[in-house]
Amino acid sequence: MTATKGLEGIVATTSSISSIIDGALTYRGIDIDELAEHATFEEVAYLLWYGKLPTQSELDELVGQLGNYAPIPDQVIQQIKLYPKDTNSMAALRTAISSLALYDEDANEMSPESNLQKAIKLQAQLPTVVAAFARIREGLGPIAPKQGVTVAYNFLYMLTGQEPDEVAVKALDQALVLHADHELNASTFAARVTVATLSDIYSGVTSAIGALKGPLHGGANEAVMVMLEEIGSIDKVDSYIQHKLDNKDKIMGFGHRVYKNGDPRAKHLQKMSKELGKLTGNLELYEMSIRIESLVTGQKGLKPNVDFYSASVYTALKIPRDLFTPIFAISRLSGWTAHILEQYENNRIIRPRAEYTGPVGQHYIPINQR
């Protein structure tokens, strides 16, 4: 038995949800470029869960269900009020999502119909949790979700208490489409491992949130913004990045386990970053990002991943830096739950082996002789 570090190149399951083949990403066989241009996030979530694009009435029904399920139990709001004000936002999300299970009497019901309903319910409630957390820590009251609006609209509305503008809703919606699923990434794998023991969907999603939090995965979008803030201005980019490259430090938002010739989602976010920069009259973060890309790609051959331009996009949307990864979770929840449903459909416990590298032939030594 020989271990492969980080399971690189190991095919751990079959899946019909999304694929990365020759550097192209598809959801249910549809190229991400087409979806980014034409689809709404609700259409994509439906596509991931049901395996086909919705008709207008199916879409209307889903939007209705998302609206009905969006309010969260008052007990969870009360708990969020007790979180320390400086709690890490992903830790707060992980805790709150786990708490939601306590107030769902169907949490442990395992029928496919019940699990699909819970997937939709979690999709509806996760944005409400993130927005409530963001407001409560500022001493503000949570805003009740609206009915009949999109996830992107509702999230921005619940965050600010104001009707969001069309450009912001469209930009966030496109970002949600781009982040919705990604084959067997670390958080999706964590979700599948958890539910493959026949544990419940809330446990699977809680595991996934824990995995997404790390800066090598979803946490990188926040880490990119930390880097941009540390750099501060365009004239400081070269010296900062050169120092990092010389030290062999990681540059957040670059590199990928699967894409070696570039992440197909990054160009869409780059374009959004430029357009939003122009609209807000502040292109500095976009220009800094372009310069960083040219240095890192030029010297290391590493390309930006989905997280790199997300940072300047979300900042242009006036979203606080530590909500970037929770927004990733709002989108990826659709993919996680589609994978959880697929895992249940054809389940076998996921239990690989480890190559043992410890000592052999040891003996127990009585405590007074150690």
Ligand SMILES: CC(=O)SCCNC(=O)CCNC(=O)[C@H](O)C(C)(C)COP(=O)(O)OP(=O)(O)OC[C@H]1O[C@@H](n2cnc3c(N)ncnc32)[C@H](O)[C@@H]1OP(=O)(O)O
């Ligand atoms: C949504 C997402 O999860 S996308 C990924 C988000 N994460 C990041 O942006 C964090 C920065 N990137 C990374 O840490 C990595 O590229 C990962 C985690 C994405 C992929 O990791 P791996 O597939 O294990 O790549 P690996 O670490 O083997 O990289 C190969 C080489 O490139 C280097 N490298 C990889 N990424 C970077 C980077 N961002 N900056 C500098 N060097 C890098 C590695 O140090 C390694 O160099 P070496 O061969 O001299 O040791």
Ligand SMILES: O=C([O-])CC(=O)C(=O)O
């Ligand atoms: O697939 C990966 O390893 C990480 C990634 O890009 C994602 O989850 O979107």
